[in-house]
Amino acid sequence: MSTYVTAVLRTDEPPLMHEAVLEAVRLLKEGEVVALPTETVYGLAANALDANAVAKIFEAKERPTFDPLIVHLPNKTQLDLVADVPPEIAQTVKQLTERFWPGPLTLLLPKKSIVPDIVTAGLPTVAVRVSSNAVFKRIISALDKPLAAPSANRFGSISPTSASAVLAELDTRIHLIIDAGASLYGLESTIIKIEPGSPKPLITIVRPGPLTPEDLKVYGKVKVATRTVVDEATEAPGQLASHYAPRTPLRLLSRPSDFIPEEGKRYALMSYRGEEKDGYLHLCEWEEVMMLSPGNGKLPEAAVRFFHILRRLDELGVDEIIAEPLHEHGMGIAMMDKLRRASVRRP
Ligand code: AMP
Ligand code: MG
Numbered sequence: 001m002s003t004y005v006t007a008v009l010r011t012d013e014p015p016l017m018h019e020a021v022l023e024a025v026r027l028l029k030e031g032e033v034v035a036l037p038t039e040t041v042y043g044l045a046a047n048a049l050d051a052n053a054v055a056k057i058f059e060a061k062e063r064p065t066f067d068p069l070i071v072h073l074p075n076k077t078q079l080d081l082v083a084d085v086p087p088e089i090a091q092t093v094k095q096l097t098e099r100f101w102p103g104p105l106t107l108l109l110p111k112k113s114i115v116p117d118i119v120t121a122g123l124p125t126v127a128v129r130v131s132s133n134a135v136f137k138r139i140i141s142a143l144d145k146p147l148a149a150p151s152a153n154r155f156g157s158i159s160p161t162s163a164s165a166v167l168a169e170l171d172t173r174i175h176l177i178i179d180a181g182a183s184l185y186g187l188e189s190t191i192i193k194i195e196p197g198s199p200k201p202l203i204t205i206v207r208p209g210p211l212t213p214e215d216l217k218v219y220g221k222v223k224v225a226t227r228t229v230v231d232e233a234t235e236a237p238g239q240l241a242s243h244y245a246p247r248t249p250l251r252l253l254s255r256p257s258d259f260i261p262e263e264g265k266r267y268a269l270m271s272y273r274g275e276e277k278d279g280y281l282h283l284c285e286w287e288e289v290m291m292l293s294p295g296n297g298k299l300p301e302a303a304v305r306f307f308h309i310l311r312r313l314d315e316l317g318v319d320e321i322i323a324e325p326l327h328e329h330g331m332g333i334a335m336m337d338k339l340r341r342a343s344v345r346r347p
Pocket of ligand 2: 150151159
């Protein structure tokens with residue numbers, strides 16, 4: 001693999017922003033990859049219509065080529081460039097994109113041939129969205145091309161929600177990281193598939209994310225796909241059972257009594273809100289307790305801190321990370337999905 005001196009450019013003052021955008025656009029035009037902020041997590045972007053540029057994403061991430069990438073559009077009107085919207089679902093696509101784009105909603109649609117096969121891992125569908133991040137918008141608008149941009153982490157690792165987390169993942173593997181502060185949502189986009197249905201279209205959430213079944217139910221009958229190892233190759237191939245994994249073993253509990261500490265082992269707790277009455281704080285002498293949403297516990301706040309805290313706990317070098325279960329509604333669905341995947345050990 002090629003090695004680079006990885007630059008990090010800030011965007012928190014107008015002249016810095018201007019320079020950062022210019023440099024990102026220059027590199028992307030040259031067919032290079034650049035790590036960019038989005039409102040979900042940081043992405044590793046390349047021109048989606050240039051197969052050689054996209055190949056560099058797979059190389060930097062060490063991502064297997066069976067795992068397709070999301071294509072980000074500069075605006076809604078470019079949807080027709082990359083996807084063929086079937087007439088039976090056109091009305092629903094229009095309603096959803098009008099309501100949620102730009103934003104954390106990714107649609108799976110039949111792909112047009114302009115999208116190289118490497119982007120979709122040979123699948124006949126393409127995953128598309130429009131990001132609402134102000135810096136991302138400037139860069140993609142200046143480029144005026146679709147960008148393929150999976151999360152800017154090494155394959156299977158924890159998604160980055162800050163420029164420093166990207167650096168920890170991809171230092172020396174890429175030229176440039178654009179820093180726009182912490183990600184707004186902290187969780188990857190909600191991915192959906194739409195099928196015609198009566199009386200309502202069928203919306204299947206193939207990856208839970210910031211937009212919840214509650215948000216989508218006005219537009220169709222919503223189902224959250226529960227994936228097994230057998231069917232994961234067909235629906236959303238990158239959603240491997242073992243994913244988002246810290247190097248430290250992670251165990252997700254269902255209730256406090258599930259956990260009996262072993263003598264001499266060092267444990268850290270990922271707590272939802274750090275409340276005594278939840279029953280986890282006194283299960284052992286924790287090496288560290290980190291709270292997702294201290295106090296009353298709010299799922300959107302927990303989501304913003306989720307990957308950051310997982311990364312911090314992983315850095316402690318304890319024997320095991322123990323995670324409290326979260327309410328499985330709203331953004332809790334996506335976090336529980338990720339905790340389950342993180343707790344499956346890689347071979
Ligand atoms: P990310 O790493 O956030 O870009 O996520 C990309 C994920 O989107 C993949 O791992 C798949 O789960 C899903 N995805 C992308 N394209 C497709 C597609 N054409 N069909 C099904 N799932 C897709
Ligand atoms: Mg990812």
